[in-house]
Amino acid sequence: MCLKNIESNLKSIAYKKSIPFCYSCYKEAPSGVCKTCHSDDLMRLIPGVGCEYGTEWVVEELLKEDLEAVDTEEIFEQMIEECYEETTKVGFMEFSTVELMKNNDPIYWSIAQSEYVDGLAQDEQLISFDNGSNYYWIHDLESYIEENLEGAA
Ligand SMILES: [Zn+2]
Structure with missing residues (x-):
């Protein structure tokens, strides 16, 4: 369709x-x-x-x-967890990769998230009728x- x-x-x-x-x-x-x-x-x-x-x-x-509108934050986090390890070792400590990335560079994180969502929309997997407030x-x-x-x- x-x-x-x-x-x-x-x-x-x-x-x-x-x-x-x-x-x-x-x-x-x-x-x-x-x-x-x-x-x-x-x-x-x-x-x-x-x-x-x-x-x-x-x-x-x-x-x-x-x-149900798509939780764009959640699908982005899932994608990151699938592409990278769920946890990342720094020195002798192990952290959630998503939390580590998000907390260290929240701006870069949110740019990457919106690029990911835009990409899905361009691939015609997601669609928004209100300029990106809600995706389906x-x-x-x-x-x-x-x-x-x-x-x-
Ligand atoms: Zn009338």
């Missing part, structure tokens, strides 16, 4: 899982046109969450609710789309 399809499929799911809403009448308009004022300039409503124009916020809400595994999104899009696209 390419990124474009993921985004358009998420959009379709967002349409399916939210209700057209006329803000001026403050009424649901499931048919896409408000029965009271005949406007088709409608917001999307998620009951219990809120209403707003557009579907981007709906997608963000759905993902927040249904999927693309394969998680694909299964989410499969589960939620039956018959819609």
Whole structure:
């Protein structure tokens, strides 16, 4: 599944899982046109969450609710532990390699972490819809789309 399809499929799911809403009448308009004022300039409503124009916020809400965002710190630490030894000997002492690196050069560490995450995003393994505040595994999104899009696209 390419990124474009993921985004358009998420959009379709967002349409399916939210209700057209006329803000001026403050009424649901499931048919896409408000029965009271005949406007088709409608917001999307998620009951219990809120209403707003557009579907981007709906997608963000759905993902927040249904999927777990990737703990980018954790996956970076795991990668380091797999590439290097879990512990490192300095003199006669043994330290956690991750803690040792992180504590000794926190700036370099965080630069390397964001480069690693950017790399995964470029390889189309991770994706963010909010400029990098939250990342999701693309394969998680694909299964989410499969589960939620039956018959819609
Ligand atoms: Zn109306």
